[in-house]
Amino acid sequence: MNAYNFAYLDEQTKRMIRRAILKGVAVPGYQVPFASREMPMPYGWGTGGVQVTAACLVPEDRLKVIDQGADDTTNAVSIRKFFQKTAQVAVTEKTGEATIIQTRHRIPEQAMTEDQILVYQVPIPEPLRFLEPSEVETRKMHALEDYGLMHVKLYEDIARHGEIATAYAYPVKVEGRYVMDPSPIPKFDNPKLESSALQLFGAGREQRIYAVPPYTRVVSLDFEDHPFDPSKAPHPCALCGAEDSYLDEVITDDAGSRMFVCSDTDYCASRREDAA
Amino acid sequence: MTTPQLDGGFANLSHDAAHAFRAALQAMARPGRIEMLALARPPAPCSQAAGALILTLCDSTTPLYLAPSHDQPGLREWITFHTSAPIVRPEAAMFALGTWDALSPVDRFAIGTSAYPDRAATLIVEMTSLATKGASLRGPGIKDRAQLSLPEIAAFQDNRRRFPLGFDCYFTCGDRLAGLPRGAIVEG
Numbered sequence: 001m002n003a004y005n006f007a008y009l010d011e012q013t014k015r016m017i018r019r020a021i022l023k024g025v026a027v028p029g030y031q032v033p034f035a036s037r038e039m040p041m042p043y044g045w046g047t048g049g050v051q052v053t054a055a056c057l058v059p060e061d062r063l064k065v066i067d068q069g070a071d072d073t074t075n076a077v078s079i080r081k082f083f084q085k086t087a088q089v090a091v092t093e094k095t096g097e098a099t100i101i102q103t104r105h106r107i108p109e110q111a112m113t114e115d116q117i118l119v120y121q122v123p124i125p126e127p128l129r130f131l132e133p134s135e136v137e138t139r140k141m142h143a144l145e146d147y148g149l150m151h152v153k154l155y156e157d158i159a160r161h162g163e164i165a166t167a168y169a170y171p172v173k174v175e176g177r178y179v180m181d182p183s184p185i186p187k188f189d190n191p192k193l194e195s196s197a198l199q200l201f202g203a204g205r206e207q208r209i210y211a212v213p214p215y216t217r218v219v220s221l222d223f224e225d226h227p228f229d230p231s232k233a234p235h236p237c238a239l240c241g242a243e244d245s246y247l248d249e250v251i252t253d254d255a256g257s258r259m260f261v262c263s264d265t266d267y268c269a270s271r272r273e274d275a276a
Numbered sequence: 277m278t279t280p281q282l283d284g285g286f287a288n289l290s291h292d293a294a295h296a297f298r299a300a301l302q303a304m305a306r307p308g309r310i311e312m313l314a315l316a317r318p319p320a321p322c323s324q325a326a327g328a329l330i331l332t333l334c335d336s337t338t339p340l341y342l343a344p345s346h347d348q349p350g351l352r353e354w355i356t357f358h359t360s361a362p363i364v365r366p367e368a369a370m371f372a373l374g375t376w377d378a379l380s381p382v383d384r385f386a387i388g389t390s391a392y393p394d395r396a397a398t399l400i401v402e403m404t405s406l407a408t409k410g411a412s413l414r415g416p417g418i419k420d421r422a423q424l425s426l427p428e429i430a431a432f433q434d435n436r437r438r439f440p441l442g443f444d445c446y447f448t449c450g451d452r453l454a455g456l457p458r459g460a461i462v463e464g
Contacts, residue, residue, distance in 0.1 A: 006294065007294070015332070022300065023394035026396075030440060055297070114306075140391065175459065177439070198301070
């Protein structure tokens with residue numbers, strides 16, 4: 001006998017999370033409060049994403065978990081094992097074979113398809129939080145669609161640095177209404193937020209769930225004279241030679257040597273396999 | 277002794293609820309797409325798809341309104357036995373079940389507040405037919421355009437005008453299920 005209910009959470013909890021997910025889908029970009037549960041891992045390790053994944057999983061799913069693009073880091077391995085144990089689902093490292101992908105801070109390089117769901121782990125879901133610490137105030141600002149403060153912040157970036165210096169968690173406007181934090185993905189990934197896959201966001205400690213349905217308009221905030229620039233390191237990948245992927249800078253010795261490699265390990269590995 | 281109010285629930289609670297939710301999620305995320313959902317056998321006049329939705333989403337914390345078309349003792353008892361959902365008047369409902377005519381006027385249902393637009397009702401509308409033809413849809417979840425046989429047009433246009441407030445709908449017919457979030461742009 002398996003000691004866990006399917007996908008760990010009890011049915012009452014899953015119903016509550018499922019209702020929150022559906023309202024999130026109905027109001028794209030709006031953060032739906034939910035009664036986040038204690039999970040058998042600390043806050044900050046993806047408890048929000050884990051709860052959303054648990055509520056969405058079916059036994060036939062094939063799950064992929066990535067942490068900063070990699071399948072083989074601690075966080076990704078632990079979460080993958082967690083669902084193997086509690087939901088007996090199949091797992092994969094191949095982006096194209098997965099039906100659900102839980103991610104921390106990256107969108108896979110390979111384009112997502114209609115049959116896939118991307119679940120993001122979110123630390124701070126409120127894009128205005130570092131500008132306005134009060135939840136009462138930020139809730140009011142979302143209600144009134146009052147996002148002037150965010151534009152002031154981006155403007156001050158330009159005044160100070162000559163460009164918008166925000167490189168990750170770059171704010172977006174969803175379907176012309178809510179300003180949303182796309183989680184700390186690099187801004188390089190922002191164009192991929194307009195996707196044919198359903199995207200769900202879970203913040204466990206902050207108790208929020210939100211969603212971007214397929215084919216939803218997602219616009220990175222910018223100014224006419226300072227248009228949004230996804231930017232990337234001006235190098236090809238040192239392992240697979242890709243010129244179009246997001247790169248991690250890896251320090252290779254104490255003398256300052258470094259190399260740039262794909263952050264998406266599956267993308268890099270499959271390119272090297274194809275080349276071999 | 278037959279006990280129809282006790283039968284017809286999910287055979288495998290967690291797996292069936294997971295499959296039903298996945299269908300409900302895809303339906304709401306992709307308006308105009310019809311999902312199949314035949315896991316529950318509720319008493320008449322409730323359809324299989326509507327029954328599965330109620331088993332998947334309703335519990336003692338979700339007040340449910342049964343429109344006159346569906347306010348029948350057998351169905352009431354079935355819902356109470358399986359979900360414990362309190363049966364309430366339309367204004368207090370988080371979920372509502374009935375035919376479109378019986379649910380109307382739909383402006384009675386909760387549409388959320390500007391601070392909490394999620395506090396809005398979900399209507400489960402039982403249809404005599406459900407097909408991907410008829411009203412033209414645009415908006416989130418739809419690539420270019422989709423079509424769905426809606427019971428009317430004006431009510432959904434009024435609903436869209438209040439975005440991000442508004443109610444969300446599921447349409448059910450037998451084992452068929454489709455969704456229409458408040459943000460969908462409905463054209464004749």
